[in-house]
Amino acid sequence: MLEARTLRKSFGRTTALDGASVEIGEGEVVAVTGPSGSGKSTLLHCLAGIIRPEAGEVLFAGRRLDTLDEDARTRLRRENFGVVFQFGELVPELTAEENVVLPLLFGGRGRRESLEAARSWLERLDVADCAGQRPAELSGGQLQRVAVARALAAEPRVIFADEPTGALDSLAGERVMGELVGAARESRATLVVVTHDNRVAAYADREIALRDGRVVAGATAATGGTAD
Ligand code: ADP
Numbered sequence: 201m202l203e204a205r206t207l208r209k210s211f212g213r214t215t216a217l218d219g220a221s222v223e224i225g226e227g228e229v230v231a232v233t234g235p236s237g238s239g240k241s242t243l244l245h246c247l248a249g250i251i252r253p254e255a256g257e258v259l260f261a262g263r264r265l266d267t268l269d270e271d272a273r274t275r276l277r278r279e280n281f282g283v284v285f286q287f288g289e290l291v292p293e294l295t296a297e298e299n300v301v302l303p304l305l306f307g308g309r310g311r312r313e314s315l316e317a318a319r320s321w322l323e324r325l326d327v328a329d330c331a332g333q334r335p336a337e338l339s340g341g342q343l344q345r346v347a348v349a350r351a352l353a354a355e356p357r358v359i360f361a362d363e364p365t366g367a368l369d370s371l372a373g374e375r376v377m378g379e380l381v382g383a384a385r386e387s388r389a390t391l392v393v394v395t396h397d398n399r400v401a402a403y404a405d406r407e408i409a410l411r412d413g414r415v416v417a418g419a420t421a422a423t424g425g426t427a428d
């Protein structure tokens with residue numbers, strides 16, 4: 201349902217992606233691993249339609265994503281994708297609850313339904329007590345849980361997470377990862393998670409390994425498999 205074909209992307213003289221190809225099936229939970237600077241974040245951003253590769257193709261549900269104009273890409277992202285990045289990226293002026301509610305309203309859900317969904321996800325992620333607080337008042341772990349609640353509440357078909365537990369201690373990180381994977385599996389969402397943490401990769405169905413901007417293992421389900 202998600203495919204990258206020989207992506208190339210450079211930043212100045214740095215080649216971040218150098219012919220990266222990958223196929224991800226519906227409902228798969230995949231971990232993108234590799235050394236720092238190997239292109240993990242860049243690949244995720246290309247798959248999520250956040251940045252555009254210089255060459256190659258990105259397909260979502262059989263449709264070219266990289267050739268869509270900005271508006272169409274934004275709409276497709278909003279309707280189908282949820283993202284969780286390392287540093288929460290919550291709206292600072294809004295409370296935790298409002299941060300979760302907002303994308304639901306944008307997605308066309310009613311006020312009451314949005315509020316109920318937001319509350320139930322905050323509860324599930326163990327941050328119901330933080331509902332009325334603004335991001336500046338929350339700890340790193342709480343911020344991350346609110347960001348996960350926000351991504352999941354919209355019931356996206358694909359969830360992209362970039363080092364979602366990087367800012368957390370290991371116990372808190374494992375809990376958030378467990379929730380993220382559990383919720384993805386329950387809702388049959390596809391989950392693509394960038395990590396350099398082996399314990400996080402162990403949650404995945406498959407590990408996609410990058411090196412120097414290329415996928416060196418796990419490019420397709422057939423070549424993949426976790427470390428067993
Ligand atoms: P990873 O996630 O594996 O650490 P990245 O995809 O973040 O790798 O980065 C790959 C390479 O591209 C690195 O050398 C990084 O410094 C560079 N890079 C990524 N994004 C940018 C950017 N916005 N501007 C300049 N260089 C970038």
Ligand code: ADP
Nearest residue numbers: 211235236237240241242245286362363366394
């Ligand atoms: P990680 O390696 O943990 O994925 P990075 O620090 O490589 O994180 O990248 C975080 C974000 O910063 C990425 O989205 C990337 O686009 C941007 N970035 C990475 N390297 C550079 C750089 N040299 N200059 C500007 N932006 C960068």
